[in-house]
Amino acid sequence: xxxxxxxxxxxxxxxxTVLRLRDPGHLVSYLVMPMVLMLVFSPLYQAAxxxxxxxxxVIGMLVMFSVLSLSVxxxxxxxxxxxxxxxxxxxxxxxxVEMLVGKALPVFVLLVLQQGLLLLFGSRVVGMPVxxxxxxxxxxxxxxxxxxxxxxxxxxxFVRSHGELAAVSDVGALAVSALGGALAPISMMPAWAQALxxxxxxxxxxxxxxxxxxxxxxxxxxxALVLVLVGVAAGALACVRVNRGFxxxxx
Amino acid sequence: xxxxxxxxxxxxxCIERLMENMLEALCLDRAFGSxxxxxxxxxxxxxxxxVGLVGHNGAGKTTFANVVSGILRPDGGRIxxxxxxxxxxxxxxxxxPQHLALYPTVTPRExxxxxxxxxxxxxxxxxxxxxxxxxxxRLTGFLDRRxxxxxxxxxRRVQAAAAMVHRPSLLLLDEPTAGVxxxxxxxxxxxVRARAEQGTAVVYTTHYLPELTELGASIxxxxxxxxxxxxxxxxxxxxxxxxxxxSFDDEEVRVPTxxxxxxxxxxxxxxxRPVRGVDLRQPTLDDLYRAVAHAD
Numbered sequence: 001x002x003x004x005x006x007x008x009x010x011x012x013x014x015x016x017t018v019l020r021l022r023d024p025g026h027l028v029s030y031l032v033m034p035m036v037l038m039l040v041f042s043p044l045y046q047a048a049x050x051x052x053x054x055x056x057x058v059i060g061m062l063v064m065f066s067v068l069s070l071s072v073x074x075x076x077x078x079x080x081x082x083x084x085x086x087x088x089x090x091x092x093x094x095x096x097v098e099m100l101v102g103k104a105l106p107v108f109v110l111l112v113l114q115q116g117l118l119l120l121f122g123s124r125v126v127g128m129p130v131x132x133x134x135x136x137x138x139x140x141x142x143x144x145x146x147x148x149x150x151x152x153x154x155x156x157x158f159v160r161s162h163g164e165l166a167a168v169s170d171v172g173a174l175a176v177s178a179l180g181g182a183l184a185p186i187s188m189m190p191a192w193a194q195a196l197x198x199x200x201x202x203x204x205x206x207x208x209x210x211x212x213x214x215x216x217x218x219x220x221x222x223x224a225l226v227l228v229l230v231g232v233a234a235g236a237l238a239c240v241r242v243n244r245g246f247x248x249x250x251x
Numbered sequence: 252x253x254x255x256x257x258x259x260x261x262x263x264x265c266i267e268r269l270m271e272n273m274l275e276a277l278c279l280d281r282a283f284g285s286x287x288x289x290x291x292x293x294x295x296x297x298x299x300x301x302v303g304l305v306g307h308n309g310a311g312k313t314t315f316a317n318v319v320s321g322i323l324r325p326d327g328g329r330i331x332x333x334x335x336x337x338x339x340x341x342x343x344x345x346x347x348p349q350h351l352a353l354y355p356t357v358t359p360r361e362x363x364x365x366x367x368x369x370x371x372x373x374x375x376x377x378x379x380x381x382x383x384x385x386x387x388x389r390l391t392g393f394l395d396r397r398x399x400x401x402x403x404x405x406x407r408r409v410q411a412a413a414a415m416v417h418r419p420s421l422l423l424l425d426e427p428t429a430g431v432x433x434x435x436x437x438x439x440x441x442x443v444r445a446r447a448e449q450g451t452a453v454v455y456t457t458h459y460l461p462e463l464t465e466l467g468a469s470i471x472x473x474x475x476x477x478x479x480x481x482x483x484x485x486x487x488x489x490x491x492x493x494x495x496x497x498s499f500d501d502e503e504v505r506v507p508t509x510x511x512x513x514x515x516x517x518x519x520x521x522x523x524r525p526v527r528g529v530d531l532r533q534p535t536l537d538d539l540y541r542a543v544a545h546a547d
Contacts, residue, residue, distance in 0.1 A: 004371065011368045015357070022356040088352035088413075091320040092369045093341045 008094050012102025016076070020106050026072045031114055034061040038118075038126050049185055054129070055210055056185055058122030063205045064177040066115055066148060071169040073107050073152025077242075078165055081156075100242060104149055111145035119213070132215040140212035140220055144205050147227040150235035151201070157241030176202040201230050272331075273298045273421050273452035274319065279328035281314055281476075288314040289325065290476035296452040298420070301443065303463035304456045305539070306473035312456045313349050315473070316425045319454070320346045332421050342370055345419030347411050349426045349456070355399030359390050359409045362398060363416045370417035384416045387442045404435035411439055415446060422446060422453045428462065440465055460539070472539065480539075491538045498528035 020027075038061045045060075046053030080086040080103070089099050119137065122128040130137075152169075159165045177183055179193065180202020186194055197203045208223035274296040281289040289311045296302045304312050317323040319330060321337040321344075332340035353362060363381045372380055385391050388408045393401055398409060411427050424443065428436045436459075444466055447453050455468060463470060463484070470487045472480040480487050492507040495515050508514035511531040519526065 007373075008369055011365060015354075015361075015365050018361065019354065019356060083354060084348065084350055084352035085354055087317075087322050088346070088348060089369075090322050091341070091344070091346045092366065093371070094369050 004093075005095075005098060008098050009102055012094065012098060013105050016103050017106040020076065020110060026069070026075070027110055027114065030065045030069050030072070031117060034065040034118055035121050035125075037061050038122060042126050045185075048188065052185075052210075054122070054127050055213060058119070058126055058128045059206060059209045059213065060177075060182040062115055062118045062122070062209065063144075063180060063182040063202050064173070065118070066111065066144065066205075067173040067176050067182075067202060068169070069111060069114065070148060070152045070155065070173060071166060072110075073149055074156040074159070074165045074169060075162065076103060076107050077153055077156035078159065078162060082162070096239075096242060100153070100239070104153065107152075108145055108149050111148060112141055115141045115145065128213065130213050132212045132217075132220075136212045136215070136217060136220055137209075140208045140224060143224045143227050143231075144208065147201060147205075147231035147234070150231040150233075150238060153238035154234040154241065157238050176200045179203065181206050201227060204230075272296065273300075273333055274454065275329070275331040276315070276319060277329045279315070279318060279330065280326045281311075281318055281323060282326055287476050289318065289328075292328070292473070292477050294454070294471055294478055294481070296421070296454060298452050299447055299450045301447045301453040301455055301463075301466050301468040303460075303466065303468035303470045304454055304473060305458070305460060305463070305470065310473040311476040312473055313425055314476075316346065316348070316423045316454070316456065319421075320344055320423055340421075342417070343420040345414035345417065345422045347414040347422075347424045347427050349429070351406055351410055353398045353406060353410055353413075356397060358395050358397055359385070359401075359412065360394045362409060362413055366413040367416040370419075372417055380416050380418065384412045387438075387445060388412045388415075389438045404431040407431050408435060408439065411442065415442065418446075418449075418451075420451060422451050423456075424453065425456045426458065427455070428457065428459055436462070470539070487539060491542055493538070494530075494532040496528075496530035496532070497526055498530075499524050500527060 038057050041061070042054055042057040045057040049056055077086075080089075086099075090096065094102075116138075119128075119130075119141070123130045155168060155172075156165065159168060179197055179200040181189070181197060182202050186197050186203070186206075189197070204223040204226045208220050208227060211217075211219035211223065272295050274294065276292065276294045279289045279292040280287070281292075288309075292311055292315055294302065294304070294315070304315070306312055314323065318325050319332070319337060321341060330337050333343055335343070337344075357365075360381060363384060364377065367377045367380055385394055388411060390405075390408055390412055393405060398406060401409065407427060407429075411424065414422060414424065422443070427439055427443075431439070440462060443453055443455065447466075453468075455463070455466065457463065469483050470481070471478045472487065492509055493511045495506045495508055495511050495518065497504045497506070497515075497518065506514055506518065515529065515531060
């Protein structure tokens with residue numbers, strides 16, 4: 001039984017990896033654009049923040065574009081609805097959990113790769129100082145990817161079309177990024193925005209990744225805990241929604 | 252003696268198993284809000300039987316297919332596929348939904364590999380099953396092209412192939428020939444007939460009623476979420492009106508009747524006018540369909 005599950009999971013992961021790799025547009029643009037913007041904004045951030053300007057430029061762009069990648073996560077599930085393949089899979093021996101993990105795992109790996117490459121680019125090309133351990137940085141990237149994945153799946157369960165998803169993820173991504181301090185350092189934002197910042201997952205992502213890069217384990221883990229809670233809450237919501245088959249069919 | 256009894260009971264059990272219905276759907280209920288899509292819907296199919304499920308739009312055919320395949324849970328009633336509950340019997344089941352449900356960016360071979368693999372086929376068995384299914388549904392010419400660039404008829408065949416690749420014991424085909432050309436229809440019907448000859452029970456939903464005659468299917472007529480007529484083609488059509496057409500010098504008379512021959516004899520003995528032409532039309536599946544639609 002366990003072997004069957006593992007085999008079906010491997011099949012679904014391979015299938016979904018193929019689907020993602022044959023539609024790479026979003027991921028490529030969300031990898032190239034932040035690299036360009038890091039180089040453009042780095043001098044500005046260095047002028048505003050002599051101590052942490054480079055880190056702000058790299059982590060800010062990373063957080064903003066990884067939040068924009070929510071649309072990739074959402075699209076991965078939404079297309080299954082529009083292609084009607086989700087219910088077709090539900091009629092197969094694969095369980096909903098297997099289907100969901102098979103769908104999420106390749107996207108998760110791509111998100112981790114995207115963020116890893118951006119951090120590497122930031123340290124080697126932009127010159128961001130990195131004093132944190134590889135393990136702490138990897139943990140932070142994985143936690144942030146998990147939170148994004150869970151929120152993206154939950155979002156896909158509730159929107160009804162690609163247009164709605166694009167609108168929600170674009171507006172949401174910009175709001176989360178801006179409020180979280182990804183566009184401008186929180187210390188330079190107005191008082192009311194500074195008070196609202198902790199409500200944004202972007203704020204905790206900025207804090208976690210910044211601390212991980214700087215080697216501040218305590219701050220990174222505290223922020224990671226908040227993001228894990230956000231991810232678990234969104235994931236639970238997503239599981240309930242997806243298990244109901246995105247709404248009943250009629251005929 | 253004990254050995255004789257043991258062998259006897261094993262044989263009896265085997266015969267019972269063989270005689271079990273492949274599909275037993277009894278008194279199914281399923282509502283969507285105030286709409287009763289299934290209302291005491293009952294349908295039984297034996298191994299090797301093709302059941303043609305006909306009825307107007309909204310009669311409950313697709314809901315029935317979704318309930319049997321485990322996509323929807325019924326509100327009431329009992330389903331057994333080869334004696335098992337639908338979720339436990341998923342490996343035995345092949346489903347081709349009414350609407351195309353395919354990944355446009357993968358090839359038919361990858362589609363069959365995915366679905367065959369999910370249903371437990373491996374390596375050599377899987378490769379053989381893909382070749383065999385592709386052959387029977389004439390997919391070999393485009394097996395490695397992306398599904399999204401195939402014609403509607405080719406996609407329909409890929410969808411049917413994905414339902415058949417694991418050699419299911421129960422095949423649910425929901426309007427598999429909707430919108431396809433005659434060539435595609437022919438290859439689909441041939442493949443379905445071949446599967447039934449190998450012992451697969453088939454529930455075949457369609458609006459193209461002559462297909463059911465071609466398949467030699469028994470018929471179930473659904474209306475308002477329940478089966479209102481069930482049996483062989485001759486049984487179900489027995490009460491339907493055929494027609495006697497008589498041509499006189501100045502007019503043509505059409506008389507609906509359930510027994511065209513007797514009606515013709517009665518008319519001929521009672522009329523003094525010269526009859527120029529006679530045409531007897533037996534009831535057809537189209538009459539059945541019209542009768543159901545009309546009664547609605």
